[in-house]
Structure formats: structure tokens, C-alpha cells
Amino acid sequence: DGGITQSPKYLFRKEGQNVTLSCEQNLNHDAMYWYRQDPGQGLRLIYYSQIVNDFQKGDIAEGYSVSREKKESFPLTVTSAQKNPTAFYLCASSIDGQSYLEQFFGPGTRLTVL
Amino acid sequence: QQPVQSPQAVILREGEDAVINCSSSKALYSVHWYRQKHGEAPVFLMILLKGGEQKGHEKISASFNEKKQQSSLYLTASQLSYSGTYFCGTHSLNAGGTSYGKLTFGQGTILTVHP
Numbered sequence: 001d002g003g004i005t006q007s008p009k010y011l012f013r014k015e016g017q018n019v020t021l022s023c024e025q026n027l028n029h030d031a032m033y034w035y036r037q038d039p040g041q042g043l044r045l046i047y048y049s050q051i052v053n054d055f056q057k058g059d060i061a062e063g064y065s066v067s068r069e070k071k072e073s074f075p076l077t078v079t080s081a082q083k084n085p086t087a088f089y090l091c092a093s094s095i096d097g098q099s100y101l102e103q104f105f106g107p108g109t110r111l112t113v114l
Numbered sequence: 115q116q117p118v119q120s121p122q123a124v125i126l127r128e129g130e131d132a133v134i135n136c137s138s139s140k141a142l143y144s145v146h147w148y149r150q151k152h153g154e155a156p157v158f159l160m161i162l163l164k165g166g167e168q169k170g171h172e173k174i175s176a177s178f179n180e181k182k183q184q185s186s187l188y189l190t191a192s193q194l195s196y197s198g199t200y201f202c203g204t205h206s207l208n209a210g211g212t213s214y215g216k217l218t219f220g221q222g223t224i225l226t227v228h229p
Contacts, residue, residue, distance in 0.1 A: 033216075035219075040221075040222075041221060041222070042116065042201055042219040042220050042221045042222050043156070043201065043203075043219040044219070045216050045217070045218070048216055056216075058216060059216075059218075090155060090156070100144055100161055100163050101161075102146065102158040102161060103146070103158070103203075103217070104158070105155035105156050105157075106155060107154070107155050108153075108154075108155055
């Protein structure tokens with residue numbers, strides 16, 4: 001079955017540690033996205049990539065980093081510079097970056113900083 | 115800038131109708147609607163495009179007023195399964211006049227349907 005997988009589902013981290021969230025898709029989509037969701041809030045874009053080896057900052061990129069070395073993978077690193085990293089992180093993909101195409105979301109990773 | 119959704123929350127009984135609105139301060143190229151159940155991923159419902167083309171969901175309809183920079187989602191004869199948080203995502207043309215770029219999501223509207 002085609003889809004987007006994120007791992008792990010739950011992640012606990014100590015303050016000061018970097019952590020990497022995995023996102024893999026087998027939909028052959030060119031574009032991939034990372035969103036952050038806080039309780040009672042909408043989705044805020046962290047980074048997006050429209051093609052391999054290229055990515056752009058979203059609205060809240062500070063304290064995060066990404067790479068896009070393969071079409072199917074778009075890992076997100078939450079660095080120690082991110083002041084308030086506890087949140088629900090969602091990865092999404094679309095066929096390409098055109099605005100008329102739907103985005104498919106993964107199941108999410110809930111990150112808690114202890 | 116984030117689009118504004120209204121109302122923030124709606125409570126319905128099964129079979130009742132609801133309208134959720136999404137307003138933007140920017141000229142819009144497209145509006146996306148998604149529904150999210152608690153703790154789950156958002157699920158696509160519908161896309162509305164500038165110029166009127168619509169792609170969507172069989173039991174839910176929507177409108178897009180380009181002049182007013184607004185979209186409305188219409189849920190008729192609501193079912194228990196309609197409960198969840200509804201998000202609109204808006205897309206504006208970028209500086210180069212192309213449609214590539216990012217969606218900006220509203221804060222969400224919580225819909226609760228009771229038997």
C-alpha cells in the first residue's frame with residue numbers, strides 16, 4: 001500500500017539534545033512538507049521541499065533542519081536551539097508543489113521534551 | 115498571514131447543517147479543506163481553485179468567493195463521523211506569479227455532532 005510513514009509515533013527527549021524525526025513516502029511524490037501542530041492550533045509549516053536536494057524554510061524554521069537526499073525521504077532534525085519543541089509533528093507530501101494538488105499526511109510524531 | 119476561520123466551534127445534532135468560513139487578507143489562488151480527528155493526521159476533503167474549478171468530497175460542498183477572499187464549507191445532514199477539527203489552508207500566488215509554494219492553515223473549527 002502506498003502512503004507516508006513517520007517514526008517514531010512518540011518520542012521523548014531531554015533538553016539540550018538533538019532529535020531526528022523520520023518521514024518516508026512511497027507515493028513517488030516530488031514535494032514533501034513538515035508541519036508543527038500545538039494543542040488547539042492549526043498547522044504551521046516548518047520546511048518544505050519541492051524536489052530532491054532542494055528545500056525552503058517555512059514560517060517557523062528556526063531551531064529545525066532538514067535534508068532531502070532521496071525522493072522518498074525527508075527527515076526533520078529538532079535541534080537544541082528550538083526553544084519549545086514539545087508538539088505534534090506532521091509530515092506531508094504532494095505530487096508536486098502546485099497549489100491545486102492535495103497533500104497527503106503521515107500519522108504524525110508526538111515529541112515531548114522532558 | 116494566517117487565514118481566519120469562523121466559528122471556532124460548532125455543536126450539532128445528527129442531521130443538522132453547518133457552515134464553516136475561512137477568510138484571508140491576501141488574494142487567493144486556492145483553498146484546501148481538511149478534517150482531523152483527535153491525535154490523527156488531517157484528511158483531505160476538497161480543493162477550490164481561482165476561476166471556479168472544484169475538486170471534492172461527495173457529501174460536503176464548498177464555495178470560493180475570490181473577490182471577498184473567502185471560502186465556506188457546507189456540511190449538510192451531518193453524521194456522527196463528521197465530528198473533528200476542520201482546517202482551511204490557503205495558497206496565494208508567489209512573487210513570480212506562479213502557483214508553487216506553501217499552504218497557510220487557519221486555526222481550525224471544532225465540529226461536534228451528537229446523536
